[in-house]
């Protein structure tokens with residue numbers, strides 16, 4: 001067990017082990033982490049960014065590309081803000097929406113000035129709503145992060161956080177997957193920007209999104225919020241992982257014999273598709289797509305066509321089988337609870353941004369995909385980076401003189417001899433969270449049964465030994481997925497109603513008395529309780 005294992009007492013350092021001192025450590029190099037690192041560095045502090053993969057190509061944005069919540073015309077803002085309030089179950093906040101719209105506006109114009117190739121709108125102006133060239137966006141962000149003087153460690157996943165004697169976060173430890181060995185970064189403040197958790201469902205760009213940041217945050221005592229809103233499922237050809245959904249607005253969904261499935265649709269009729277998929281395949285035809293859109297679609301979302309081109313299918317003239325892939329909290333809205341405008345968590349020295357943080361503040365309990373998440377990632381990252389830099393500056397030289405210890409609690413013990421097979425644990429969690437009749441259509445019975453099995457999995461891995469470096473990452477990913485699933489279902493159990501994307505079969509209606517956010521947390525004993533603050537109680541569905 002590594003609790004109380006003082007970093008300064010480490011004796012087994014090898015040549016390739018890295019020990020770095022910084023003011024701010026950013027964990028995760030998607031848009032949220034890149035904006036955080038950039039904005040911390042321009043405050044004049046020393047910043048290190050670590051990524052599990054390669055900052056610039058790893059994560060959901062780099063592979064998928066995003067539309068962004070950008071509303072330039074102040075008169076259209078009211079409509080833009082109101083549009084998801086009801087869908088989100090009235091758990092969002094106007095003040096947060098306004099500041100995200102302002103920040104995203106500024107950041108998008110900054111991207112334009114840095115040279116991001118925005119497409120042109122019909123008036124011949126840059127179309128700031130589209131960052132669909134995700135790889136281009138993230139390549140540009142990496143360049144700016146480098147220019148700002150940030151030290152980037154690629155292929156260097158964080159495994160656990162460091163804490164000082166007073167309970168403040170003071171850095172992190174991880175492994176170097178390509179160079180070999182370990183890294184330790186002691187820092188005044190840490191920003192967690194590790195993205196969401198899609199439970200290795202094979203959705204596009206989600207192979208690295210296993211909830212690692214949630215587990216690390218919970219191990220230092222941080223809380224989650226909105227974890228019941230974690231069951232986003234996205235449409236994809238059954239033979240592919242590309243979950244880009246914009247074009248399914250023209251889709252017709254059919255049974256195998258070609259009969260149209262009544263009520264099935266990509267926006268409102270997804271549950272009908274899921275229900276049908278429980279017993280038989282579902283086919284999709286895009287033949288109603290207007291002629292002029294077909295060519296244009298190729299230019300703005302070329303990745304949508306890749307699986308079709310590879311399989312020799314013309315999606316506009318041929319039917320193809322579809323499925324729904326779990327994207328969990330990636331296009332859901334749950335995540336680490338933030339407690340103020342700076343994106344601080346409840347633990348001193350720890351900040352959260354992007355999908356690692358809750359997005360209920362701007363989209364309530366409905367999906368953050370489609371534009372909100374992208375605006376949130378760049379805004380929350382920007383604020384978290386700035387606040388982390390200020391916090392580190394206040395600590396000054398004292399920051400790195402602190403006695404620190406690592407606080408990981410699962411799959412990192414140096415005292416235990418018990419090991420587990422990460423692949424088996426991952427399959428066991430997936431069996432609880434991927435099926436539609438468990439996670440999409442929730443019931444008291446199903447949640448209770450799943451939780452019993454998930455709690456038992458947690459007990460199995462809880463005090464397990466740190467495996468060899470080659471297994472260290474999958475072991476921590478497995479632990480993070482088990483922990484995430486437990487906060488999800490414990491929150492889902494506590495919300496005895498249907499709201500946002502949380503669809504409870506035993507409580508099919510929205511209940512005014514539950515119009516509160518649900519916070520959750522804990523490792524051995526998982527808990528969930530309603531936040532006492534009133535949320536938009538004047539706004540209710542009539």
Ligand SMILES: Cc1cc2nc3c(=O)[nH]c(=O)nc-3n(C[C@H](O)[C@H](O)[C@H](O)COP(=O)(O)OP(=O)(O)OC[C@H]3O[C@@H](n4cnc5c(N)ncnc54)[C@H](O)[C@@H]3O)c2cc1C
Nearest residue numbers: 028030031032052059060064067158195354355371373374
């Ligand atoms: C196919 C698809 C399409 C989407 N389209 C839209 C859209 O049109 N509009 C919209 O608003 N949203 C969209 N989304 C959601 C959007 O992509 C995410 O909200 C956004 O990427 C979040 O940014 P992030 O930086 O928080 O996370 P990510 O972009 O996922 O990046 C997280 C990073 O953290 C790293 N990481 C993870 N664990 C660790 C660790 N232990 N140590 C170090 N690094 C770690 C990962 O390698 C990754 O680089 C889409 C998502 C998908 C999957």
